[in-house]
């Protein structure tokens with residue numbers, strides 16, 4: 001299997017455009033209608049829009065930078081008449097290949113649609129898709145409000161991309177994911193019609209959220225805001241055994257604690273962050289938990305932290321409470337630095353995003369560690385453990401290590417999750433990376449229903465083709481077939 005087929009970012013791309021290629025007729029038409037300021041058609045410009053954070057795709061025929069919903073309607077209509085697919089793109093920080101075109105397409109890059117209005121009385125923000133995630137909270141804060149969904153990429157990711165993936169983050173255990181904050185959406189469908197939706201009957205916005213640009217292009221979102229908690233407290237717990245760490249999480253929650261953040265890092269992950277930043281994390285621990293509790297009443301916040309502390313200690317953990325805001329910030333800097341820390345170890349990584357029931361976590365973490373050891377790859381685990389969301393990362397160098405073997409290991413990790421009642425993705429989406437694994441995770445009848453939904457909203461398959469749903473004609477041989485038979 002080739003790296004291109006795997007959807008990995010191997011340092012070479014599948015398409016080999018020539019610099020003398022004439023402008024595509026669609027590029028010429030869109031330039032005529034929208035003006036050349038909004039259409040990028042030179043090869044050097046187009047090359048920059050064929051990838052996301054994990055994968056190279058095909059060089060687009062042109063890139064459109066819309067400024068209004070009408071511009072999006074124009075692109076979708078012209079592309080439909082020309083028979084060219086459309087791929088929506090935010091900041092391209094996605095980790096499953098969502099924004100990388102998999103065939104010749106027009107890329108609609110939303111980075112100029114950055115309109116943002118805050119309505120403090122209604123505790124709402126109305127954001128265009130190109131708004132950077134962090135900007136919503138920055139704009140809301142002077143009004144005593146925040147927007148809680150906090151992917152670690154929130155300084156670069158966009159609201160459109162967050163909606164496309166239904167992004168989560170550390171705060172999501174207590175506060176919920178992107179979709180929990182959406183009151184309404186405006187989107188352009190595959191025929192170029194504009195729809196303005198609230199979340200009543202049939203919850204169509206719910207269908208669009210997490211659909212990875214395959215059902216429509218979101219042009220505006222009404223987002224719920226909430227007051228920030230007045231107090232936050234942090235602790236770090238270290239364990240000599242991963243299972244004990246997972247047990248402590250369940251025990252703390254069973255005791256009534258609802259931490260705002262509940263993050264897990266395994267020994268390999270702690271080692272990578274320590275090598276990078278040297279913040280004093282316990283290198284010898286097999287697993288660490290990083291926990292925040294928050295609220296408006298300090299006694300309650302401290303009490304909740306005590307519940308977590310007691311659960312950790314009774315599971316054999318060593319606990320250190322952050323003594324100051326600075327210490328707390330340093331601990332969270334360690335968590336946010338996982339991605340760059342891993343990038344120093346190998347040039348490539350395949351980032352899994354499985355979710356399993358919390359009760360299965362000890363066994364799942366152990367089995368994945370064993371698979372990693374057996375494979376010889378450098379494997380690191382971390383994640384939002386409160387939600388059962390794990391990110392096993394396979395680090396590799398495609399010049400020296402087999403990309404097929406990486407894919408095989410990723411598939412075996414996905415099967416571990418499925419066997420334990422879990423799912424393929426908590427927040428990064430399916431994209432191209434886990435598309436084939438959908439055969440194992442979703443039974444054939446349900447897959448057909450999903451294909452029907454796609455056909456209803458996008459009959460010609462013009463929106464982000466090659467993502468999420470595997471081709472229908474391939475034989476059903478996966479785990480699901482065995483389970484369902």
Ligand SMILES: Cc1cc2nc3c(=O)[nH]c(=O)nc-3n(C[C@H](O)[C@H](O)[C@H](O)COP(=O)(O)OP(=O)(O)OC[C@H]3O[C@@H](n4cnc5c(N)ncnc54)[C@H](O)[C@@H]3O)c2cc1C
Nearest residue numbers: 090091092093094098151152158160161164168213218427
């Ligand atoms: C260092 C790092 C840390 C990360 N941490 C997290 C994390 O903690 N939690 C998390 O959830 N993710 C995380 N991610 C993944 C990524 O940042 C998120 O998936 C994010 O939501 C993607 O936003 P984006 O603007 O980059 O979207 P893109 O990558 O550009 O697009 C993502 C998907 O959305 C679609 N899309 C984009 N705009 C629109 C639109 N207007 N309408 C319809 N579809 C659209 C695209 O077609 C694509 O399928 C991380 C990534 C990195 C690199």
